[in-house]
Amino acid sequence: xxxHTIIPARTGKAVRVKAGERLKIINLHGTQVADTWxxxxxxxxxxxxxxxxxxxxxxxxxxxxxxxxxxxRNEMVLLEEDSGPAHHDTLIAACDxxxxxxxxxxxxxxxxQGNFRNALAEIGMEAPALVPNPLNLWMNIPVNxxxxxxxxxxxxxxxxxxxxxPVMDVVMVFSACPADTTDINGKDRIIRxxxxxxxx
Amino acid sequence: xxxHTIIPARTGKAVRVKAGERLKIINLHGTQVADTWxxxxxxxxxxxxxxxxxxxxxxxxxxxxxxxxxxxRNEMVLLEEDSGPAHHDTLIAACDxxxxxxxxxxxxxxxxQGNFRNALAEIGMEAPALVPNPLNLWMNIPVNxxxxxxxxxxxxxxxxxxxxxPVMDVVMVFSACPADTTDINGKDRIIRxxxxxxxx
Numbered sequence: 001x002x003x004h005t006i007i008p009a010r011t012g013k014a015v016r017v018k019a020g021e022r023l024k025i026i027n028l029h030g031t032q033v034a035d036t037w038x039x040x041x042x043x044x045x046x047x048x049x050x051x052x053x054x055x056x057x058x059x060x061x062x063x064x065x066x067x068x069x070x071x072x073r074n075e076m077v078l079l080e081e082d083s084g085p086a087h088h089d090t091l092i093a094a095c096d097x098x099x100x101x102x103x104x105x106x107x108x109x110x111x112x113q114g115n116f117r118n119a120l121a122e123i124g125m126e127a128p129a130l131v132p133n134p135l136n137l138w139m140n141i142p143v144n145x146x147x148x149x150x151x152x153x154x155x156x157x158x159x160x161x162x163x164x165x166p167v168m169d170v171v172m173v174f175s176a177c178p179a180d181t182t183d184i185n186g187k188d189r190i191i192r193x194x195x196x197x198x199x200x
Numbered sequence: 201x202x203x204h205t206i207i208p209a210r211t212g213k214a215v216r217v218k219a220g221e222r223l224k225i226i227n228l229h230g231t232q233v234a235d236t237w238x239x240x241x242x243x244x245x246x247x248x249x250x251x252x253x254x255x256x257x258x259x260x261x262x263x264x265x266x267x268x269x270x271x272x273r274n275e276m277v278l279l280e281e282d283s284g285p286a287h288h289d290t291l292i293a294a295c296d297x298x299x300x301x302x303x304x305x306x307x308x309x310x311x312x313q314g315n316f317r318n319a320l321a322e323i324g325m326e327a328p329a330l331v332p333n334p335l336n337l338w339m340n341i342p343v344n345x346x347x348x349x350x351x352x353x354x355x356x357x358x359x360x361x362x363x364x365x366p367v368m369d370v371v372m373v374f375s376a377c378p379a380d381t382t383d384i385n386g387k388d389r390i391i392r393x394x395x396x397x398x399x400x
Binding site: 045049051052054055058059060061071072073087091092093096098099102128129130132133143144145147148149150151 | 245249251252254255258259260261271272273287291292293296298299302328329330332333343344345347348349350351
């Protein structure tokens with residue numbers, strides 16, 4: 001695993017990826033949700049938009065081979081390859097301190113929105129005041145034909161991975177989601193590491 | 201109709217509504233989509249969140265009687281009454297200048313995001329840099345059992361209305377959606393007025 005960079009459980013990481021490079025993110029244990037964002041390096045006010053991606057692809061959830069679009073309807077990141085059977089959620093907000101306060105946890109419980117800000121700060125970038133909605137990799141939110149959602153443990157498997165191929169220079173941000181208040185990261189509610197690798 | 205305030209076609213309006221008051225918005229002609237937002241008056245960084253509302257109600261689309269939640273998971277606005285059969289979209293971004301540029305229109309084509317900013321400016325409030333996702337009243341985005349979206353003309357009817365009952369003091373913002381590039385505001389693609397009324 002020395003070739004991979006670990007994103008420790010409950011934390012985030014920001015990675016610059018140029019157009020033409022590819023990034024592989026790996027669900028080392030199979031049950032870990034990873035909230036995912038991308039911002040343009042040239043102009044970070046252009047970001048990966050779930051709202052525009054749903055509109056452009058006419059799908060609730062992107063699949064392997066689908067393009068992901070920015071808030072300016074530009075092609076931004078190709079979801080080039082998806083090893084697994086899981087859907088990826090685009091419907092639910094990234095967790096933040098209020099989610100955990102409402103669940104009776106401390107204000108300093110780690111959160112995906114906090115991880116997003118911290119990860120960008122680590123590479124010298126300021127996060128937007130309003131955090132864009134993430135692509136929640138491996139997060140299992142089935143939608144029934146009546147439009148009723150449920151929240152289930154991941155169906156992804158150990159070693160499942162996704163390859164992203166940005167079509168513009170971006171910063172990608174990942175958060176190994178710290179949600180231990182539901183079964184969203186597995187029935188044992190143990191938060192685990194994920195990993196990424198930049199491909200040539 | 202003198203008791204109603206018209207929101208002219210292609211424009212927006214911001215209205216302060218106190219907890220305990222109710223606001224009725226009326227689809228005068230039946231085919232007009234109205235993008236809808238709410239911000240807390242005490243702290244406008246607290247806003248109506250489609251991402252949290254979907255999570256709290258476990259529904260893609262709110263119905264009459266449903267509570268709508270803020271980005272801090274607080275109860276914000278009750279969707280008290282809905283006269284019609286239409287679903288209301290929570291999935292698609294508010295249109296902005298890039299949507300119209302991509303459709304070959306001018307940069308100054310009116311847009312819901314522009315209307316949101318202008319309406320707040322008219323009452324002396326500054327819009328957040330990143331516009332929250334709206335509740336798109338009467339916008340007809342069917343979702344099939346495979347999670348495939350489509351974009352259809354409204355099924356709402358002349359005079360259909362919705363009553364909102366905020367549970368905190370809010371500014372509600374409405375935009376009579378200027379999208380004339382699809383059938384989303386009716387097959388004739390004519391953008392029309394909507395109206396609102398504050399109820400005692």
